[in-house]
Amino acid sequence: MSNIISKDFEKDLHERGFRITPQRRVVLRILQEADEHLTPAEVYQRANQLFPGFTEATVYRSLNFLAAEGLVLAAHIGSGQLVYEIGGYNHHHLICRNCRSTCAVEHEVLEILYRQLAEKTGYQIDSVHVTFFGLCPDCKEQKRE
Amino acid sequence: MSNIISKDFEKDLHERGFRITPQRRVVLRILQEADEHLTPAEVYQRANQLFPGFTEATVYRSLNFLAAEGLVLAAHIGSGQLVYEIGGYNHHHLICRNCRSTCAVEHEVLEILYRQLAEKTGYQIDSVHVTFFGLCPDCKEQKRE
DNA sequence: CTCATTGCAAACGGTTTGCACTGGT
DNA sequence: ACCAGTGCAAACCGTTTGCAATGAG
Numbered sequence: 295m296s297n298i299i300s301k302d303f304e305k306d307l308h309e310r311g312f313r314i315t316p317q318r319r320v321v322l323r324i325l326q327e328a329d330e331h332l333t334p335a336e337v338y339q340r341a342n343q344l345f346p347g348f349t350e351a352t353v354y355r356s357l358n359f360l361a362a363e364g365l366v367l368a369a370h371i372g373s374g375q376l377v378y379e380i381g382g383y384n385h386h387h388l389i390c391r392n393c394r395s396t397c398a399v400e401h402e403v404l405e406i407l408y409r410q411l412a413e414k415t416g417y418q419i420d421s422v423h424v425t426f427f428g429l430c431p432d433c434k435e436q437k438r439e
Numbered sequence: 440m441s442n443i444i445s446k447d448f449e450k451d452l453h454e455r456g457f458r459i460t461p462q463r464r465v466v467l468r469i470l471q472e473a474d475e476h477l478t479p480a481e482v483y484q485r486a487n488q489l490f491p492g493f494t495e496a497t498v499y500r501s502l503n504f505l506a507a508e509g510l511v512l513a514a515h516i517g518s519g520q521l522v523y524e525i526g527g528y529n530h531h532h533l534i535c536r537n538c539r540s541t542c543a544v545e546h547e548v549l550e551i552l553y554r555q556l557a558e559k560t561g562y563q564i565d566s567v568h569v570t571f572f573g574l575c576p577d578c579k580e581q582k583r584e
Numbered sequence: 585c586t587c588a589t590t591g592c593a594a595a596c597g598g599t600t601t602g603c604a605c606t607g608g609t
Numbered sequence: 610a611c612c613a614g615t616g617c618a619a620a621c622c623g624t625t626t627g628c629a630a631t632g633a634g
Contacts, residue, residue, distance in 0.1 A: 417576065458614065
């Protein structure tokens with residue numbers, strides 16, 4: 295879809311008393327176009343180019359808002375920083391603890407695990423973004439030297 | 440073992456020019472006795488009782504040191520906070536996103552997954568502490584009301 | 585016109601750092 | 610005695626908040 299916010303969402307938000315501001319559109323759009331997770335700082339940086347005058351506070355508020363409304367997804371990746379990405383696309387990350395490179399893993403690969411975990415613990419797992427650490431092929435090779 | 444720091448480790452650290460200070464012993468001991476992950480603030484709180492005069496800075500420095508030396512393990516659990524726990528005991532956490540209760544999962548359950556992931560991606564996964572989010576049995580029940 | 589949202593700047597909480605002192609070795 | 614480690618206080622960084630001004634509805 296090419297719409298910034300689908301009309302359904304706009305209507306829904308509107309009916310609940312929220313407003314669709316240019317700022318929120320911009321933040322959402324940035325995440326849609328980034329197609330990867332971004333830190334609030336990265337969002338701010340890009341937002342400021344598209345929309346001079348943007349405040350960091352507004353970035354945080356927009357991200358929180360969009361996350362609360364389910365339009366974007368907040369995830370904790372290593373390093374303690376919270377990152378945001380466009381919702382609706384379940385995937386996970388591998389991060390190389392040596393070179394920091396990342397690699398996405400399709401959700402399907404992990405789905406079996408989730409089912410097993412759920413059975414064993416009674417939890418209803420709904421993590422949609424988990425980060426694993428390790429060594430990427432290159433660094434693994436290098437370490438062996 | 441009842442030793443605070445095994446003699447081997449003391450010797451090893453010593454040979455590399457590090458010193459075993461009472462502060463480091465205290466921090467390590469707190470983590471050993473806690474038998475769960477603690478935030479730096481929690482460590483500080485306990486350390487200050489055992490050892491009045493302890494500084495927060497020292498807690499952070501000790502934790503970093505012990506983590507770098509492999510004596511304790513730093514893990515990112517949700518909420519972005521870094522927590523520390525005694526090393527050598529691989530496990531993972533489920534956190535209920537509703538009531539925040541946590542539940543540990545034995546490493547063995549996930550070991551198969553790691554092997555699969557490693558095969559598919561070429562990464563050498565060595566995450567020893569991954570956190571999954573979901574709903575615990577109680578909250579799952581409650582939600583259904 | 586109203587009230588949700590923004591901009592601004594100040595506050596906040598967790599973590600790190602510079603520096604002189606202390607104490608482990 | 611030497612230098613790694615500590616205490617203290619100030620700096621830092623990412624995030625949140627109070628308040629008056631703005632602009633979406």
